[in-house]
Amino acid sequence: MNKVVANLAEAIRDIEDGARIMVGGFAASGGANNLVQALIEKGTKDLTIICTGSPEWMPFVENDRAKKVISGFTSHSLRPEITEVIETKVRAGLLEVETVPHGILSERIRASKAGIPAFYTPIGVGTVFGEGKETKLFDGEECVLERAIEADFALIRGHFGDRLGNLTCRFVARNRNTEMAGAATVTIAEVEEVVEVGDIDPERVDIQGIYVQRVVKAPKIVKWLDGHEAV
Amino acid sequence: MALRVAKELKDGMYVNLGFGLPTLTSLFIPEDIDIILHAENGMLRYAGVIDDETQADADLINASGQPTSLLPGAAVFDLNESFTMIRGGHLDLAVLGAYQVSETGDLANWQLQGYHVGGIGGAIELAQGAKRVVVAMEHTDKNGKPRIVKQCSLPLTARRCVNTIITNLAYIELEGAGLVLKEVAPGITPEEVQANTEPDLIISEDLSEMEF
Numbered sequence: 001m002n003k004v005v006a007n008l009a010e011a012i013r014d015i016e017d018g019a020r021i022m023v024g025g026f027a028a029s030g031g032a033n034n035l036v037q038a039l040i041e042k043g044t045k046d047l048t049i050i051c052t053g054s055p056e057w058m059p060f061v062e063n064d065r066a067k068k069v070i071s072g073f074t075s076h077s078l079r080p081e082i083t084e085v086i087e088t089k090v091r092a093g094l095l096e097v098e099t100v101p102h103g104i105l106s107e108r109i110r111a112s113k114a115g116i117p118a119f120y121t122p123i124g125v126g127t128v129f130g131e132g133k134e135t136k137l138f139d140g141e142e143c144v145l146e147r148a149i150e151a152d153f154a155l156i157r158g159h160f161g162d163r164l165g166n167l168t169c170r171f172v173a174r175n176r177n178t179e180m181a182g183a184a185t186v187t188i189a190e191v192e193e194v195v196e197v198g199d200i201d202p203e204r205v206d207i208q209g210i211y212v213q214r215v216v217k218a219p220k221i222v223k224w225l226d227g228h229e230a231v
Numbered sequence: 232m233a234l235r236v237a238k239e240l241k242d243g244m245y246v247n248l249g250f251g252l253p254t255l256t257s258l259f260i261p262e263d264i265d266i267i268l269h270a271e272n273g274m275l276r277y278a279g280v281i282d283d284e285t286q287a288d289a290d291l292i293n294a295s296g297q298p299t300s301l302l303p304g305a306a307v308f309d310l311n312e313s314f315t316m317i318r319g320g321h322l323d324l325a326v327l328g329a330y331q332v333s334e335t336g337d338l339a340n341w342q343l344q345g346y347h348v349g350g351i352g353g354a355i356e357l358a359q360g361a362k363r364v365v366v367a368m369e370h371t372d373k374n375g376k377p378r379i380v381k382q383c384s385l386p387l388t389a390r391r392c393v394n395t396i397i398t399n400l401a402y403i404e405l406e407g408a409g410l411v412l413k414e415v416a417p418g419i420t421p422e423e424v425q426a427n428t429e430p431d432l433i434i435s436e437d438l439s440e441m442e443f
Contacts, residue, residue, distance in 0.1 A: 026272045026310065027296030028289040052310075053350070074348040077296070083348060090347040099341075099349050102271065103314030103356040110311050123318065123359055126390040129351070170290040171301075172273040174309035222289040225296035230289075 002163045004194055004215045008038035011188050011216040015039060015153055018067075020048040022109065022180040023056040024156040027225050030173030031055055032155035034190050034218035039155075040065060050109070050151055052102065052176055054082060055223050061086050066095060070149070072102040078225050101129060104146055106179055111148035113183035113211070118147045154184035158207060158215075161191035162198075165212030166205045174206060182211030190218040234259050234443040235397050235414075236326055236367045240266045247271065247317070247357055249294075249327040269322060270294045271353040273313050276305035294353070317353065317360045325361035327354055329368045329393075331383040334430035336393040336405045338366065339385035351388065358389035370398035371427050379403070379410070380429045400424050402441060409433050414441045 005011045012035060015021070021039075025031030039047075040059050046067045049057045053073030060066035062085065069086070074097040076082035089095040100108070104123055111119055120143040124130035134145040156177040158167030167189055169177055181187050189207070194217045222230045237259035240246055247269045248257055257279050260266055267276050271294045280297045281287055287298035301307070316322060331339040338358050342349030358364055372378055379396060396403040401424045402414035412421055412432045417440055425432050 027292055027294075029272070029292055030290070053352075072352045073350040075342075075346070075350045077350055077352075083346075087346055087348050097348050099351050101351050101355040102310065102353040103318055106310045106314050121318070123356055127355070127387045129355060171288070171307045172270070172292060173290045174307065175272055176310055178309040179311045220289075224289070 003165045003209070003213060004161075004163045004217075008034055008190070008216055008218060009042070011035060011190070011214050012038050012042060014186075015042070015044055017044055018046045019044070019153060020151040020184075021050065022151045022154040022176075022184050023049060023051040024154070024175065024177035024180050025056050026052045026172065026175035027055060028222050029171070030157045030169065030175045030177050031221075031223065032157045032188075032190050033221040033223060035155040035188060035216070036060075048151075050105070050149060053077065055225065058082065061089065061095065064094070068096040068098065070098045070100055070105070072100060072105055074099045079227065104129070105149070106176070108146055108149040109176070109179045109183045112150050113179065113181075116148060118145050120145055149183075151184035152186065154180040154182075154187040156180055156187060156189045156207070158189050158191040160193050160195050160200055161189055161212075161215040162195050162200055162209070163215070164197055165189070165209030165215055166200050167191060167207035167212065167215075168200055168204055169206040178207055181207045186213045187211055188214045188216070190216050192220055193217065232367055232397060232399050235402065235441055236365065237261070238443070239324065239326070239365055239395070239397075240264070242266070244323040245269055245275070245321065247322050247325045247361065249325065249354060249357060269313075269316060270299075271310070271313050271317065271357070273308045273310060274299075274301065274305065276302045278302050314353065314356055317356045320360055320362060322357070322361040324363045324365065325357040326365045326367055327357060329366045329378065330372070330385050331378050331380050332366050332368075332393050332396055333383045334379070334381055334410055336391045337383050338364075338388045338393050339383040340388050342386045344385060349386070354388050358392040363394045364392050365395045365397060366393050367397045370400040370424070377427055377429045400427065403432070411435050412438060414439050416441050
């Protein structure tokens with residue numbers, strides 16, 4: 001078994017227009033920035049992007065490759081000018097946005113990964129986040145039904161990875177990467193280092209190889225929230 | 232304001248400081264007490280913000296995206312675990328920023344008037360999941376209009392979730408009877424607080440000047 005592919009282009013070879021894509025990362029940490037860049041260069045469009053916030057969706061929105069963004073932050077937390085860019089596209093009918101609370105998004109992704117079609121939660125009751133959803137009382141508390149969220153591809157970032165697809169993550173780079181691995185039909189991981197099978201301590205495997213279909217080595221690209229980049 | 236918020240932090244508490252202004256509070260935590268700060272992006276027991284970019288590690292950031300560091304006894308985890316902690320009622324206190332708070336404790340802090348996009352992030356889970364919710368905000372908006380209102384005009388984050396409001400003018404508790412003015416900032420009168428607040432305030436019998 002060898003899940004390691006030669007380069008980024010090969011890793012994303014079968015992502016086609018209209019695909020639903022989960023992208024890992026939270027602010028400057030754990031973004032699959034190389035895979036995203038490769039997808040932009042390939043020209044794939046009409047994508048639905050499922051992610052934490054602006055660092056993940058911005059390349060797709062700025063390059064008109066997204067038809068829908070599903071995210072905890074569909075605005076930019078620090079830069080109003082980026083918020084205006086996406087708001088303008090939404091008002092012009094060029095883009096659809098769905099703002100989903102971070103934890104609900106996380107659980108919807110996990111549900112997809114775990115084969116759970118839907119779950120009830122009190123989060124969102126009485127707000128737009130609960131609007132139009134089935135409700136049910138549990139022990140007197142109103143809860144809304146949330147559906148699992150599915151995707152064709154998950155683009156994630158690991159630190160070490162082996163040819164079996166086992167991955168480690170550094171500190172908070174776990175963020176959405178662990179939950180997204182296995183939540184899509186195909187999970188593609190970019191990693192800092194490809195290591196030999198057996199090099200990763202079984203007790204240190206953060207993402208188990210069963211969830212990962214492809215691994216590609218790619219340098220760490222850091223995009224800070226204020227806009228500056230560092231490698 | 233951040234100084235007054237810091238006084239809410241008691242030894243042994245697990246606390247989440249939300250995005251933006253409340254993060255400042257972490258700079259003012261008294262050294263003699265043990266507070267465990269939770270960051271929704273996956274940390275327990277992190278430290279203050281690192282200003283020196285050469286020392287920054289992008290994989291050690293707080294929920295506002297700023298570089299930080301871990302203290303001895305820290306733990307890291309993924310978002311799913313993090314929100315299990317938040318939703319499951321394991322946090323003692325969440326400090327959140329706000330655009331508006333209503334007299335019944337409704338919170339609006341994620342979307343501006345007329346916008347389709349917005350940033351809810353983890354605010355809704357913190358507001359509904361933490362044992363106690365403190366809002367820290369300027370008492371009025373940039374046009375001088377009250378942020379403490381009878382009914383929020385902005386889209387809600389969560390209903391009936393706020394326990395305490397700390398502003399540049401006052402410390403207000405939300406109790407069964409309504410909004411109770413407990414403290415005023417130095418040099419501020421209760422009348423001035425009321426004039427900048429839409430609903431009627433109940434003046435506490437123990438009204439005092441804010442101490443830091």
